[in-house]
Amino acid sequence: MKRVVVFIKQVPDTAELKIDPVTNTMIREGVPSIINPFDMYAIEEALKIKDKWGDTETVVMTMGPPQADAALREAISMGIDKGILLSDKKFAASDTWATSYILSKAVEKLGDFDVLIAGKQATDGDTAQVGPGVATWLKIPSVTYVRKIDELEPGHAKVERMRSEGFDIIEVKGKFLMTVLKELNEPRIPSFRGKMAAKKAEIPVWGADDLNTDEANIGFTGSPTRVVKAFTPPPKKGGIKVEGDDLETVKGVFKFIKENHLA
């Protein structure tokens, strides 16, 4: 049987994030958690691969607190076969280096696979580093920013990678990891059957002992980076607002551009 593994992250819905006007800090209480938007495209792509290949197991994995279970069930409701939660107090405060190590250990435990898929970027940490990191730990190549898949068979792929000045068509031999963009597909809506499966699904929880992770590589101690300060940028205030579309009004904005040496 072939296997496709998808990495998903549960993130706060940034659309719901508010800044406390008094303390100027981010209010996270009451903010709903969602599957990182880019990961929805990763899930959908795995399902499309299964539709095409048949005889394929699709697996989603997330590293996070116990409540990240909900993200895995949502993926299952869309049609994913299996969810695995990587959760352990020892994993807390992992940076991208440690996170990708832990995810790679989970893939090793799972066994063989054909393709790994991650989202381009998580909307909270925003680094876009975990996907390529996992691939490097597993010593397989990765292609970032995949916008289109031309061919994909076990052991062979032809994909398009977005660049700022166009795109590259890349051929890949063997197993690989890709990070995906919105352009790739349209995520499907969970079916009734999927929702039932999600409710019933058994979600194994793997911790540090199950993964046989090296203590020196995980959590706070295993993370090379340290967040030493976090602050909210001063809120942007609306500035000048004028009404009208006659030439005089437009001259005003023209003057604004010139005065600020913007053009």
Place this chain on the structure above:
Amino acid sequence: MSTKNKILIIGECRESSIHHVTFELVSEGAELSKKNNGEVVVLVPGYKIDTAQTEGLFKAGADKVILLDHEKLQQLNDVHYLRNIAAVINEEEPGIVLAGATPQGRSLMPKLAITMKAGLTADCTELDIEEGTGLLLQTRPAFGGNLMATIKTPKHLQMSTVRPKVFKVETGYSKEKNITKFTYIDGDSPLKIIEAVRSIEEMVNLADSDIIVSGGRGLGDKANFKVVFDLAAKLNAAVGASRAAVDAGWISYAHQVGQTGTTVMPKLYIALGISGAIQHQVGMKSADYIIAVNKDSNAPIFNVADYGIVGDLFEIAPKLTELLG
């Protein structure tokens, strides 16, 4: 001088030409090196590199330029790039490695960080040297710009990707022109770049542009995007779009600004017929100046606009294009 003070810049070429972000990083590196008594070494990987441009690298503050020129680096084959960059890092033993937060830098650096056991800070907008420790202080936006975090890497190699257009290129240094060549190390690659498609339509360059003119659903249809392109052409700007415009098929996804598109930080962002949904805002509100045109005076885009005009974009944009002419 301890090698730990050495700052290595991973340069970038577009075709044969050294990309602007490389010069920006060199100048910022030179600034940092004054604080840590270090030196700035810049590695330029590419093919048929325009060596005349190295002059500019020294003027921008480089102490040494390493050219890595090989046919197999013409395209961004990550495996060939990584093999060679890792070898240069091992030879140079820098304490700090900086690359542009471009698709290239953000593809290569996370993989390098794993193999080098380095801390990697993404998409930095501010760098400094901590007094006393000499460590690199890296400040970056997270949570779609809702939060800024300062990060350091106390014990490992310190690596960061840095947003283009954040740092200014200096031209006043008079450094000795120390140029060396690094001999390409060959090897196998499971990746093969079959084609690098570069067409005018695909030239989006959102991340590299000082000015972006974006259009939204307010444009009404694809043909009307012409008003956006016309204004952009006058301003030498890149064209952006809201997701609604992309989803409608008026313009390709590469132009999408926002949470599921590209995050941009130009000097000037002009939003035409964009309501300013939060998912759009997180991608553009860090622009230095924002101008918004919308006929609905309650549109949320006005909350972040430095200059808002309540009016019809089809009247306003062409007039502005005229005036700029």
